[in-house]
Amino acid sequence: RKHGLKLGLYYSLIDWSHPDYPNFTRTESRYNVTEDPERWQKFLKFDFDQLDELNKYKPDLYWFDGDWEQSAETWNAKGMSEFLRKANKNVIINSRIQGYGDYATPEQGVPVVRPEEKHWELCMTMNDSWGYQHADTNYKSPYILLRTFVDCLSMGGNMLLDIGPKEDGTIPEEQVAVLKEFGRWTKKHKEAIYDTRAGIPSEHFQGYTTLNEAGDVLYLYLPYKPNGPIEVKGLMNKVNRVWVVGDGEIIQSKVYNKNYWSEVPGNLYIDVPEHALDPMITVVAVLLDGPIKLYRGAGKVIESN
Template identity: 25%
Template sequence: MKNKSLMIGLATGAVLLATVAQAGENAAVQPNQKKTGVANAALPIMTETLEVKLGTPEFAQLRAKRLEWFNQAKYGLFIHWGICSIPAGEWNGKPVEGDPISIQKDGHIPGAEYRKLAEKFNPTKFDADAWAQCAEDAGMKYVVYIAKHMDGFAMFRSQVSPYNVYDATPWKRDPLKELQIACQKRGLILCVYYSQTIDWEDPDALENPWVSGGSDDEIVPRQHIFKKDLDKYLERKAIPQLKELLTNYGPIGMLWFDNPFGMTKERSIRLAEVVRQLQPDTLLNTRLTIVGSATYLCDVQSLGDNAGPVSIHPGAWETCATLNWCWAYRAKPTAWPWAKTADGGPLSRGAWSGYQYSDTEWKTPKTVCLTLVDIVSKGGNYLLDVGPTDKGEFPQEAQDILRKVGAWLKVNGEAIYGAGRTPFGAEFGKPMDTYVEAGRKVQISSGTDWRCTTKPGKLYIHIFKRPANGRQLVPMSTTITKAVMLGDPMAKPLNLQQTEAGWEVTLPETPDPLATVLALDVANPVVPIKSDK
């Protein structure tokens, strides 16, 4: 999905965003629709006004209000789809190293050749209702759709550039408009992704260095920033297209920016004020800007791809992740012949030594469930990706996995939606290294036995590994007044026993295959008992 060298500095807003209010214990709130004028109408420059409001109690209250739906939702669907789905990871019959979403760059494909893909784009099996229904069945509450990725091709009908899905393809449909309607029917919050500085089709944006004749030693050589007229690009294409997205598609829950090379404080403010003028309730993520001093403009911290914190994390934040190894669709599983493990065998998840992309190595429903609960227990949201085929369908494997987790959420959603952070932390264990997409090494929590999420007067203990003695220890001295298995229609009280180490809860005989969830009524505040182990 991303240029791997561009991830440097994207977490600079962690401290500044720590003061974001933890809202959203109530029901989900749809963002207010703010449809003002036409897409290409000029907006006044309001930098001074915007800066005056920053840091005031009024600004903090508005941000908290904007975040209500996000803090309630917790789980969303990312959709990476475009004309890149036609080659699906191959060019001229050969696999291209890297993610299919960036095949133009990774395959050194000249712009004139790549643009011809639009002439072949005809996703006859696209059904926005099927996409939205899958998201609803999965228990997801919002959808982030790729409106324009780094290749510059707009996956919506745009009057700004003819390089878009309606005008440049034989399909002649606007999938974003259809998805907007489908999401609205189901109460899903629609969000859009927009690559604000990298656009390999536009001469003034940061480009594919191979196409533009630059060095391929770096994904986007820094010297290209100074050779480009990025302000011209922003005013001529990016901002007008953002206005289209904000005026033609109803309420937008979040504008999901990415790869902010060249986004100075002034440019970041310029884009932020466009959003605040047209849809003041729309959230902004921290990949709007690479300038740490400008992250106060943003509402949601975007952590690294396929990477989350190893402990409780402050503020409003989100982890985006792939369901397999790829962001966009790869038609054929591919293992690079030189990519081997230390013992000479083929690579598998968690054993990277270089690129190895396979669209058939899927995360299991239990892994997805554990990751979701882990992220929520640390205070964040989980944005999980699916790459549709060139025909417009979600891979069946992805649908099956998502719906299995969705079935679990129908029973246990109370412990996820609007839930807060754990009062403990020892359950995370020590940090450990693992490998994710593009062979990047990240740290994750080693403990996988259980997690805890919270609501006022409630603890939810998610058990992924049943203790051998059948009793779950809750390490706190706080009194538990009632313990039941979440989803038990009879709400049968479970046996409790207080020990020096905390409370032991006798578990039901049959565990849930994904996670058994205990609902505990407790007094506040929770007082953890620290173990000497």
């Protein structure tokens, strides 16, 4: 907090080692909640007492886990949410409290379509493990993880990237390499990351996109080396300026296929010089003459009299 950081705490609702928690292993249980409700209430009090202790730190966020083993009623999820918000009315709670949280938390697999929730965050590991596993060397490359990141941005989401320290507290070299590349890339492209929102439908551009809050700057992410001009389809706005994010170089664009007799817009083609390409993902910014307007039709034919 001294450095302007927020405090978030992870809390596991389940505790398989606790003598009053019903589930012991995948195949064994200690008791049935409906048959011994008093014992369950003892465990629930244990959860609430721990949360009461954590509330003294006034966390900005609670990241719950394990809610799937009991129902919302059994967890008293509504009461738990109210209990936390009474301690801090501005606290943010993740989705894993049986419907009483603030944002969704899909895990590992990037959503193919945008989640229905207004706010969401993908939880992603650098290899295949959340905690440090010396035998797990199946690391994703910085490029793959950055591509995942911009995929989330393009759908209006965030990405929570896991770090698994070793037993002595040091961070594995492979993870340090990923973090350093993320630091380089996000510093260079901060204007296309922070204070942006979901981009345009995928039919309009072969890649990922975001928009600034005003909607008059379209950011195009290129996770590939283009073999020629890149294309934006269905853009009804006039383009005022196009530049490469990070170095500010103004680049050329031209509209083709715009016919005077049709309201269907032409295709915007943008030349991205090879020397301007980022080694990972290049970002191009398109300044429009106002909030973005898109043509979503199927085209037209010439109508003769």
